Amino acid sequence: MSVYYTSLDHFVLLPVLLLALFGCATLLFDFWVFPEAHQRKYLLIFLGLGEAFAGWAYWRQGAALAINGGEISAFHGAVVVDHFALFFHWIFLITTLVVGLISYRYLEVRDEHHGEYYGILMLAQCGMFFLASGNDLVTIFVGLETMAVSFYVLVGFLRAEQRSNEAALKYLLLGGLSSGFLAYGFSILYGIAGSTLLNDISKAVASRGHSDTILFLAIATTTVGLLFKIAAAPFHMWAPDVYEGAPTTITAFLAVGSKAASFALLMRVFASTLGSARSTWEPLLIAAAVLSMTIGNLAAITQTNTKRLLAYSSVNHAGYVLLGVIAGNNTGYKGVLIYLLVYTFMNLGAFLVLTSLTRKGLAGEDINDLRGLMKKSPGHALWMLIFLLSLAGIPPTAGFFGKYFIFLSLIETGHYVLAVLGCLYAAVAIYYYMRMVKAMFIETEEEETPALSTSFGTQVALVVTGVMTLVIGVYPEPFVRLAQQSFQR
Amino acid sequence: MLHPITTEHYLVLSAALLLIGTVGILLRRNAVVVMMSLELILNAVNINLVAFGKHLQQLNGQVFAIFIITVAVAEAAVGLGILIAVFRNKETVLVDEIDLLKW
Numbered sequence: 001m002s003v004y005y006t007s008l009d010h011f012v013l014l015p016v017l018l019l020a021l022f023g024c025a026t027l028l029f030d031f032w033v034f035p036e037a038h039q040r041k042y043l044l045i046f047l048g049l050g051e052a053f054a055g056w057a058y059w060r061q062g063a064a065l066a067i068n069g070g071e072i073s074a075f076h077g078a079v080v081v082d083h084f085a086l087f088f089h090w091i092f093l094i095t096t097l098v099v100g101l102i103s104y105r106y107l108e109v110r111d112e113h114h115g116e117y118y119g120i121l122m123l124a125q126c127g128m129f130f131l132a133s134g135n136d137l138v139t140i141f142v143g144l145e146t147m148a149v150s151f152y153v154l155v156g157f158l159r160a161e162q163r164s165n166e167a168a169l170k171y172l173l174l175g176g177l178s179s180g181f182l183a184y185g186f187s188i189l190y191g192i193a194g195s196t197l198l199n200d201i202s203k204a205v206a207s208r209g210h211s212d213t214i215l216f217l218a219i220a221t222t223t224v225g226l227l228f229k230i231a232a233a234p235f236h237m238w239a240p241d242v243y244e245g246a247p248t249t250i251t252a253f254l255a256v257g258s259k260a261a262s263f264a265l266l267m268r269v270f271a272s273t274l275g276s277a278r279s280t281w282e283p284l285l286i287a288a289a290v291l292s293m294t295i296g297n298l299a300a301i302t303q304t305n306t307k308r309l310l311a312y313s314s315v316n317h318a319g320y321v322l323l324g325v326i327a328g329n330n331t332g333y334k335g336v337l338i339y340l341l342v343y344t345f346m347n348l349g350a351f352l353v354l355t356s357l358t359r360k361g362l363a364g365e366d367i368n369d370l371r372g373l374m375k376k377s378p379g380h381a382l383w384m385l386i387f388l389l390s391l392a393g394i395p396p397t398a399g400f401f402g403k404y405f406i407f408l409s410l411i412e413t414g415h416y417v418l419a420v421l422g423c424l425y426a427a428v429a430i431y432y433y434m435r436m437v438k439a440m441f442i443e444t445e446e447e448e449t450p451a452l453s454t455s456f457g458t459q460v461a462l463v464v465t466g467v468m469t470l471v472i473g474v475y476p477e478p479f480v481r482l483a484q485q486s487f488q489r
Numbered sequence: 490m491l492h493p494i495t496t497e498h499y500l501v502l503s504a505a506l507l508l509i510g511t512v513g514i515l516l517r518r519n520a521v522v523v524m525m526s527l528e529l530i531l532n533a534v535n536i537n538l539v540a541f542g543k544h545l546q547q548l549n550g551q552v553f554a555i556f557i558i559t560v561a562v563a564e565a566a567v568g569l570g571i572l573i574a575v576f577r578n579k580e581t582v583l584v585d586e587i588d589l590l591k592w
Binding site (some may be wrong): 137138141142145148149152153156159160162163165167168169170172173174177179181183184186187188190192194195196240241244245374383 | 503507510511516520523524527530531533537540541544545547549550552553556557560562563564567568569570571572574575578579584585588589590591
């Protein structure tokens with residue numbers, strides 16, 4: 001008889017338990033203790049406390065890993081914490097905190113300020129925990145759906161807004177389809193291995209031949225499901241619509257948190273579990289990466305809505321990160337982790353500035369709404385310039401190092417064509433980012449608009465994301481070391 | 490003469506359900522029917538899991554199937570909630586009339 005819920009299990013699960021506890025407490029307190037609108041700010045304290053406690057638990061896990069090395073495995077191997085998972089946990093924590101900070105003002109402006117928002121944010125983060133830490137198909141699938149269902153609610157949070165409703169419906173239908181495909185792939189992997197543990201599946205896959213039809217079916221359906229979640233072409237159709245319709249704060253959460261979580265899962269599934277079947281999935285990922293860069297860049301050129309533009313740009317970025325997975329050597333995986341870390345800060349920052357543009361009675365989502373921002377609010381315009389330069393990958397900003405390691409790994413592994421394509425598309429991308437810069441710095445406002453909506457929280461978040469974007473760009477060494485350490489077992 | 494039903498039969502059934510569900514999601518106009526197609530896909534997965542579980546003489550597959558049923562219910566509950574929100578604002582559940590977002 002095996003033992004359930006040991007102290008080790010508790011140690012590994014503690015952060016997510018705390019997050020779920022504070023998330024549910026937020027829902028209850030919103031209902032019973034703080035029903036008045038002006039009391040909502042107390043709920044933000046719950047979010048802060050939940051993240052602080054979770055951070056403390058992650059810190060302890062990190063300390064334990066530093067002493068013992070390797071990984072801590074709990075629940076008979078179903079949940080593991082290693083440096084790789086911990087790296088992503090910190091990304092999720094930062095993302096949720098920043099999104100929480102910028103949401104308060106935004107939701108007030110949109111007249112949809114409800115306490116459950118902060119609770120669902122934390123519950124979505126719980127789902128992300130299991131995407132990075134899950135080592136068992138059941139755990140991973142339930143974690144994925146916890147995250148996805150929370151996101152369906154959050155995307156449709158502006159209930160009176162038709163576009164938000166529509167975005168939520170589209171996300172639900174297409175997200176459900178992709179989850180279904182992923183689950184189908186998982187079911188076949190279970191059939192092949194006779195176990196739901198990724199370690200056993202890895203062994204079973206290694207022992208099968210390369211031209212195995214049933215294995216190919218499993219890999220193909222799993223790939224479709226995962227590409228959907230990271231919004232890579234040709235499964236990106238949902239992204240522009242959902243990004244545009246969702247509340248801007250949730251668009252940021254979706255573009256950063258959901259994408260990083262899905263990449264954590266993708267790396268665990270492809271790089272370690274299906275590593276021996278590389279010849280089967282590599283062509284699929286190459287096709288997806290090239291298509292993502294092509295479609296993402298070309299479609300972004302013609303966009304006039306900034307959220308839609310950043311949606312296509314995020315499709316493009318998904319293509320770049322996939323290139324790192326395709327290269328598949330040390331530098332490649334290091335590049336993927338650095339890219340995702342950098343992407344977290346620069347994309348959160350860009351969306352943060354867009355959030356501030358939303359004022360009472362003004363959506364502020366058109367590219368023309370950026371006009372004259374330099375005159376109106378030089379601080380916002382200059383930080384936005386840094387984020388856009390970073391997204392375009394221009395040194396000395398952080399985005400450059402993200403791309404640098406990806407291209408380096410492609411050249412090391414002999415994928416010269418992909419490296420050249422990536423560089424060319426990076427040049428194309430500069431065009432549409434600079435369109436936004438031109439609107440901010442050169443063009444002038446046609447009519448007077450109210451001042452930007454900011455608060456102390458958004459200011460703090462703006463400075464943190466901006467400074468991090470610059471620091472990683474100027475002094476990348478500690479972050480490179482962190483990424484290096486994160487995937488070596 | 491009737492052949493016994495083997496694991497292969499279940500797998501073919503589940504592949505067919507996956508196909509029917511996918512086609513339903515892509516082609517049907519009514520959002521409620523699209524959600525039913527979604528359930529069809531998840532049930533294809535369940536059949537797969539239970540068939541493999543029986544084939545391998547394990548309980549894992551069935552436990553996984555129960556989790557998938559739970560998840561499907563949560564998704565359907567949220568989905569119907571969203572659909573009601575859409576219907577309140579637009580008075581339609583036909584997906585081709587819900588077309589505010591496009592380039």
